[in-house]
Amino acid sequence: MKFLTTIDTNTPVELDLDLVCDSYATHTTPAITKWLLQHPRFHVPFTPTSVSWLNLVERWFGELTTRKLRRSAHRSVTELEADVAAWIQQCNTDSKPFVWTKTADRHPRHPRRKLPTH
Incomplete structure (x- = not known):
C-alpha cells in the first residue's frame, strides 16, 4: 500500500489512475481491496493472467x-x-491500439464469468 499511497500523493488530485497489475490476485487481498475502495480515483481494469x-x-x-x-x-x-x-x-503521432483477441469475460478467472455446471 505504500506504493499506492506514493502514487496517490504524487499525482494531481483531478486525475484518475488506472492500475495495470501483472497478476489478478495482486489487487484482491483484503487490505488492497479496502484501500482501493477508499480511493475511488484508482481503477483496476481486468487483465487476463494467461496473456502476455x-x-x-x-x-x-x-x-x-x-x-x-x-x-x-x-x-x-x-x-x-x-x-x-x-x-x-x-x-x-502514429500509435495503434492493442486489441485483445479474447474478451475478458471469456477468461476462466474473470470475476463475472459463468462457469459451466456439471
Whole structure:
C-alpha cells in the first residue's frame, strides 16, 4: 500500500489512475481491496493472467532503449526526460491500439464469468 499511497500523493488530485497489475490476485487481498475502495480515483481494469500483456510493455521499453536511448547522450536528468517525452510524442503521432483477441469475460478467472455446471 505504500506504493499506492506514493502514487496517490504524487499525482494531481483531478486525475484518475488506472492500475495495470501483472497478476489478478495482486489487487484482491483484503487490505488492497479496502484501500482501493477508499480511493475511488484508482481503477483496476481486468487483465487476463494467461496473456502476455506485460511483454508488450516490456517490448515498448525495449523499443525506447534500442531506437532512442542507446543512440543518445544526456548531460542531465532533465535532458533525458525531455528526450524521452519527445520520443513518446513522436510515437503517439502514429500509435495503434492493442486489441485483445479474447474478451475478458471469456477468461476462466474473470470475476463475472459463468462457469459451466456439471
